[in-house]
Amino acid sequence: MHTVEDPNDENFRDLDNLLSLDPSEEDHVGQGRELALVADELEAIKRAEALAGAQPDRWVNFGVAGDDYADLVRFRRGDS
Numbered sequence: 001m002h003t004v005e006d007p008n009d010e011n012f013r014d015l016d017n018l019l020s021l022d023p024s025e026e027d028h029v030g031q032g033r034e035l036a037l038v039a040d041e042l043e044a045i046k047r048a049e050a051l052a053g054a055q056p057d058r059w060v061n062f063g064v065a066g067d068d069y070a071d072l073v074r075f076r077r078g079d080s
Helices: 041-052 062-077
Strands: none
Touching: none
């Protein structure tokens, strides 16, 4: 789980390097906090929903998360 600052910048797509809002993570940018360790994907999704309030219809593939973030920034600006 990552609790990070939202730079609101469509050009910032390297989500691993967003600044943490948790001062204890300051030296560990991109690592986040482990909520659970499970054997399969479906159990991981269930745990994320239960432990962190993750929304089942809001999951994205890591490979496109930066592009999705840029789309969100443009949408919030009204550029979509």
